[in-house]
Amino acid sequence: MKMINNMINAQSMDKWESADLVLKNIIKQFDDGSGQTVTAVNDLSLTIKKGEFVTLLGPSGCGKTTTLRMIAGFEPVNSGEIHLGGRQIDEVPAFERNMPMVFQSYALFPHLSIFENVAYGLRARKVENKVVKNEVDIALQLVNLVGLEGRYPGELSGGQQQRVALARALVLKPKIILFDEPLSNLDAKLRIQTRLEIKRVQKMLGITAIYVTHDQEEALSMSDQVVVMNKGKIVQVGPPEEIYNRPNSVFVADFIGNANFIDVDVLEVKDKTIVVNLQNQTLEINNSNSYHDIKVGEQVYLSIKPEAVNVTQNEAKFSGNLYSTSFLGANTEYEIEFENIVISSVQKNSESDLKTLTYGSEVSVDFNVDYLQIFRKE
Amino acid sequence: MSHALTRAKSQIVQMAKEPVVLVTLITIVALLGIFILYPLFKVIQLSLMPDGVFSFSVYEYIFAHPRFRGAITNSIMLGAIVATLATAVAYLFAYSISRTKMAGKKAFKILVYLPIIAPPFMFGIAIILLFGNNGLITAGLFNSYNYSVYGLHGLIITQTVGLFPLAYLMLVGILQGIDPDLETCAMNLGASRLRTFFTVTFPLSAPGILAAWLLIFVASMTDFGTPILLGGNFDVLSVQAYLEFTGMGNLPRGAALAVILIIPTIGTFLLQRHILSKRTYTTITGKATRHTADTATPLANGIFFSICLAICLFMLMFYVVIIVCMFIKIWGVNWSFTLEHFVYAWDVSLGVLWNTTLLAAVATPITACISVLIAYFIVRKTFPGKKYVAILSMMMFAVPGTAVGIGYILAFNEGPILLTGTAYIIIACFIFRTMPIGVEASIASLKQISNDIEESSANLGATTAMTFKRITLPLITPAFFASATFTFIRSMTSLSAVIFLISANWNLLTPLLLSQTENLMLAQASITSLILCTTLIIGIYIIKKITKLGQERIFGKTN
Numbered sequence: 001m002k003m004i005n006n007m008i009n010a011q012s013m014d015k016w017e018s019a020d021l022v023l024k025n026i027i028k029q030f031d032d033g034s035g036q037t038v039t040a041v042n043d044l045s046l047t048i049k050k051g052e053f054v055t056l057l058g059p060s061g062c063g064k065t066t067t068l069r070m071i072a073g074f075e076p077v078n079s080g081e082i083h084l085g086g087r088q089i090d091e092v093p094a095f096e097r098n099m100p101m102v103f104q105s106y107a108l109f110p111h112l113s114i115f116e117n118v119a120y121g122l123r124a125r126k127v128e129n130k131v132v133k134n135e136v137d138i139a140l141q142l143v144n145l146v147g148l149e150g151r152y153p154g155e156l157s158g159g160q161q162q163r164v165a166l167a168r169a170l171v172l173k174p175k176i177i178l179f180d181e182p183l184s185n186l187d188a189k190l191r192i193q194t195r196l197e198i199k200r201v202q203k204m205l206g207i208t209a210i211y212v213t214h215d216q217e218e219a220l221s222m223s224d225q226v227v228v229m230n231k232g233k234i235v236q237v238g239p240p241e242e243i244y245n246r247p248n249s250v251f252v253a254d255f256i257g258n259a260n261f262i263d264v265d266v267l268e269v270k271d272k273t274i275v276v277n278l279q280n281q282t283l284e285i286n287n288s289n290s291y292h293d294i295k296v297g298e299q300v301y302l303s304i305k306p307e308a309v310n311v312t313q314n315e316a317k318f319s320g321n322l323y324s325t326s327f328l329g330a331n332t333e334y335e336i337e338f339e340n341i342v343i344s345s346v347q348k349n350s351e352s353d354l355k356t357l358t359y360g361s362e363v364s365v366d367f368n369v370d371y372l373q374i375f376r377k378e
Numbered sequence: 379m380s381h382a383l384t385r386a387k388s389q390i391v392q393m394a395k396e397p398v399v400l401v402t403l404i405t406i407v408a409l410l411g412i413f414i415l416y417p418l419f420k421v422i423q424l425s426l427m428p429d430g431v432f433s434f435s436v437y438e439y440i441f442a443h444p445r446f447r448g449a450i451t452n453s454i455m456l457g458a459i460v461a462t463l464a465t466a467v468a469y470l471f472a473y474s475i476s477r478t479k480m481a482g483k484k485a486f487k488i489l490v491y492l493p494i495i496a497p498p499f500m501f502g503i504a505i506i507l508l509f510g511n512n513g514l515i516t517a518g519l520f521n522s523y524n525y526s527v528y529g530l531h532g533l534i535i536t537q538t539v540g541l542f543p544l545a546y547l548m549l550v551g552i553l554q555g556i557d558p559d560l561e562t563c564a565m566n567l568g569a570s571r572l573r574t575f576f577t578v579t580f581p582l583s584a585p586g587i588l589a590a591w592l593l594i595f596v597a598s599m600t601d602f603g604t605p606i607l608l609g610g611n612f613d614v615l616s617v618q619a620y621l622e623f624t625g626m627g628n629l630p631r632g633a634a635l636a637v638i639l640i641i642p643t644i645g646t647f648l649l650q651r652h653i654l655s656k657r658t659y660t661t662i663t664g665k666a667t668r669h670t671a672d673t674a675t676p677l678a679n680g681i682f683f684s685i686c687l688a689i690c691l692f693m694l695m696f697y698v699v700i701i702v703c704m705f706i707k708i709w710g711v712n713w714s715f716t717l718e719h720f721v722y723a724w725d726v727s728l729g730v731l732w733n734t735t736l737l738a739a740v741a742t743p744i745t746a747c748i749s750v751l752i753a754y755f756i757v758r759k760t761f762p763g764k765k766y767v768a769i770l771s772m773m774m775f776a777v778p779g780t781a782v783g784i785g786y787i788l789a790f791n792e793g794p795i796l797l798t799g800t801a802y803i804i805i806a807c808f809i810f811r812t813m814p815i816g817v818e819a820s821i822a823s824l825k826q827i828s829n830d831i832e833e834s835s836a837n838l839g840a841t842t843a844m845t846f847k848r849i850t851l852p853l854i855t856p857a858f859f860a861s862a863t864f865t866f867i868r869s870m871t872s873l874s875a876v877i878f879l880i881s882a883n884w885n886l887l888t889p890l891l892l893s894q895t896e897n898l899m900l901a902q903a904s905i906t907s908l909i910l911c912t913t914l915i916i917g918i919y920i921i922k923k924i925t926k927l928g929q930e931r932i933f934g935k936t937n
Binding site (some may be wrong): 100 | 388392395396828830831834835836838839840841842844848849852
C-alpha cells in the first residue's frame with residue numbers, strides 16, 4: 001500500500017492539475033487515397049471527468065480509434081478543440097501530452113529489455129538513474145512482473161507483454177491513460193483476468209482511463225461511462241446499465257444488446273405506454289424513449305433482447321417454429337422462426353426442456369415485457 | 379489548390395515545433411537539389427544551348443549521322459538481347475534455388491554472388507584471355523587467329539554473365555514471396571507439376587520477370603566498361619558520349635548523347651517501379667516456417683542441378699584464367715611462369731588501391747546515414763512535396779553513370795561549388811549514385827517496423843530525435859548494413875561516372891584497370907582486378923563487424 005501512496009503523492013507534482021478532458025466539436029477527415037475525403041469523426045463533443053473509466057465503443061470504422069489518436073496527439077484535428085483542465089492541448093505535440101497509451105499490439109520495443117522498456121518514458125524526461133530504478137521497480141510490482149527486468153519482449157507471453165505495456169504507462173504517473181483495444185490479442189480467460197486487473201489499478205490510482213474497444217462485454221464490465229459511436233458520431237453516452245437497459249436507438253439496441261427487431265403496428269398511445277399488435281394479440285410496452293407524437297396505426301420496431309424471449313413447450317401467448325439450437329454451457333441459444341423472421345433467444349439451461357425438439361417443430365414463445373422497447377422507424 | 383496550400387502550411391508548422399527535424403529536412407532537400415538535380419540540369423542545358431543560345435542543332439546533327447543513329451539502335455538492341463538472356467538464366471537459377479530440392483543449393487547461392495563483387499569488366503578481361511586474338515581457346519585450342527571476340531557477341535556473353543545475378547536477386551525474392559501453399563494446392567486439386575508451374579508459379583512471378591528484364595535492360599545500356607573494352611566496331615551510346623566529351627572535346631554533343639541515354643533509362647525505371655508497386659501477388663506473412671512445395675521430380679532436380687552447375691563452372695572458369703594469367707609471362711605467346719607482374723602491380727596499383735579504398739570508405743557511412751534519414755522522412759513524416767523528394771532520391775538509380783559524370787564536371791567546374799579535380803567530387807558521386815539502393819532498403823525495413831512502436835515512443839515523451847536514435851535506428855541496422863555494403867561495392871567497382879572525374883592526384887582502380895586492359899597488359903589487369911575483389915571482401919567483412927559492434931553497443935549483448 002505504501003508504494004501506491006508514493007505514486008499518488010508524486011502525482012501532485014506533475015505540471016498539469018488532474019482535470020477534465022473536454023473535446024469540442026472535433027472533426028477529422030482523411031483522404032482515402034483516391035482524392036475522396038472521408039469524414040472519420042464528425043462534430044464530436046464529449047467531456048471526460050477526472051478519475052472516470054470511459055469507453056469508446058462502436059463497430060470498426062466508427063471513429064473511436066481516430067478519436068483516441070487525436071487525444072494522444074498522433075493525428076491533428078481538422079477543426080474543433082481539445083482542452084485539458086482549461087488548457088487547449090490540440091496543438092501540443094504527442095511527446096509533451098503525458099497521456100501514455102497501451103497499444104493493441106503493445107508496441108514494446110523489441111530491442112530493449114523489460115526494464116528499459118518501462119524506463120523509457122522516464123529516460124525521455126531525463127530522470128536521474130537512481131529514481132528511474134526505483135520507479136520502474138514500483139511499476140513492475142504493480143503489475144506483478146518483478147524478476148523479469150532483464151528479459152526481452154520476445155521472451156514473454158502475450159499476457160506478460162500486456163502488463164509490461166501497462167507498467168510502461170503507469171510509471172509516468174499520468175493523469176490519463178489511453179487504451180487502444182489492449183485485450184484483443186489475449187485469449188478469453190486471460191482477457192477477463194486482465195480486464196479486472198486494469199480496472200483495479202485504475203481505481204486504486206485514481207487515473208482517468210479512456211478505453212477503446214468493439215467488445216460490448218468489455219465496455220459494460222469496465223466502464224463508468226460508455227460512449228457508443230457510429231459513423232463518426234456519438235450515438236449515446238451513459239453508465240453501462242443505462243446503455244444496456246435503455247438504448248436510445250435501434251443501433252445501440254442492436255450493437256449492445258443484440259436485440260431482435262419485429263415490425264409491429266401501434267394500436268393505442270397511452271400516457272406512459274404504447275400498445276402494439278403482435279400476432280393479433282396486444283402488448284403494452286413502456287414508452288422509454290418518450291415518443292410523444294407517435295400515432296395510432298404507425299408501424300414501429302419492437303425491440304426484443306434475446307434474454308427477454310422465453311421459449312417453452314407449454315402454452316404461451318405466442319408461437320413460432322424452432323430453427324436452430326446452440327448449447328453454450330450455462331445457457332442455450334435458440335433461434336425461432338417468428339413472424340417471417342428469425343429471432344434469437346437465450347435461456348438458462350436448467351429451465352429449458354426443449355432438447356427433444358426437432359427443427360421445425362412448433363414452440364410457444366413468451367416475452368418479458370419489461371425488456372421490450374419501441375423504436376420509431378427513421 | 380488553396381486547400382493543398384493550407385495543408386502544406388500546417389505540415390510545416392507541425393514540423394517547426396521540432397527544429398531539428400525541419401533543419402534536417404531542409405538540408406536533405408538542398409543536398410538532393412545540388413548533387414542530383416543541378417548536374418542533370420547542366421547536362422540538358424548544355425545539349426540544348428551549345429553556343430549559349432537555345433537550339434536543337436546538336437540533336438539534329440546526332441540524328442543525321444549514321445554513326446550516332448547506329449549507337450542508339452545498338453544500345454537498345456544490346457540491352458534487349460542481354461536482358462532477355464540474363465533474365466532467362468536468372469529465372470532458371472532462382473527457380474532451382476527456391477523451388478527444387480536439387481543438390482548443392484548452398485554452394486550455388488554463394489557462387490551466384492561472384493559477379494556482383496567483380497569490377498564491371500573483369501569478365502571482359504577473362505573473355506579476352508579465352509577468346510581474344512591470343513586467346514587460350516581461340517588461338518591455343520583451335521589455332522584460329524581470324525576469330526574476333528570484339529563486337530556484339532562478345533558483349534552479349536560478357537554482360538549476360540556479369541549482370542544475371544542482379545536479375546537473380548530480384549527473382550529469387552519474388553519466387554520466395556509466392557506462398558508455396560498455392561502450388562501445393564494446385565497439385566492437390568489435380569494439376570501436374572508442369573501444369574502447376576505454367577498456371578500458378580509462372581503467372582504469379584510474371585511481373586517480377588518483367589521488372590527484372592527492365593532492370594537488366596537499363597544496366598546493359600548504361601554499362602560503359604564492357605563495351606569500351608569489347609565493343610570493337612559496335613558503337614554504343616555510353617562509349618560515344620565519353621569519346622565525344624573527352625576524346626573529341628565536343629562537350630555539347632557528349633552531353634546530348636548522355637541525354638539521349640537518359641530518356642530510355644528513366645522511362646524504363648519508372649515503368650519498372652510501376653510494375654513492382656502493382657505486384658500484389660506475393661504474400662509476405664512474416665512467418666518464416668514455410669514448406670517448399672515439392673514441385674520437381676528427381677529427374678527435374680538433376681536437370682536443374684546440371685544447368686546451375688554449368689553456369690557456375692562457366693563463371694569459375696573466368697576466375698581461373700584470371701588467376702592463372704597473373705603468373706604467365708606473355709599470355710598466348712610465352713607461357714612460362716613468372717612473378718614479375720606482381721612487382722609492377724606493387725609499384726603502380728597499390729597507391730591507387732589506397733586512394734580508391736579511402737574514398738569509398740569515406741562515402742560508405744555518409745551514404746548509409748543519408749539513406750536512412752531520407753527513408754525515415756519518406757515513410758514516417760508528412761511534408762509538402764514528399765513525393766518529389768522520394769522520386770528525386772531514387773532517380774539516380776536510373777541515370778546512366780555517363781550522364782552523372784558529365785553533369786558533375788559541368789556543375790562543379792566553377793564557382794560557387796568548385797570541386798573538379800578534388801577528392802570531394804568523387805566522394806559526392808559515390809554517395810549520390812549509390813544512395814537509391816540504401817533508401818530503398820531502408821524504406822522496406824522501416825515499413826516492417828510497426829508504426830505503433832514509434833508512436834508509442836512519442837507517446838511516452840520522446841522527441842522525434844530521441845525516437846529516431848533509440849528506437850528506429852537500432853531496428854533498421856540491417857538496412858543500414860545493406861546500404862553501406864552496397865555503397866562500398868558499387869563505389870569500388872563503378873567506372874562510367876568516375877572516369878570523367880578522376881585526376882592526376884586522385885586516380886581510381888577501375889580506370890586504371892581499363893587502361894591496363896586497353897594496353898593489353900592483361901596480367902597486370904588480372905592482378906588489379908583480383909586486388910579489387912579481395913579488398914571488397916575484406917571491406918564487406920569489416921562493415922559487417924562494425925555494424926555488429928554498433929548493434930551490440932545499442933542493444934547490449936543480447937541473447
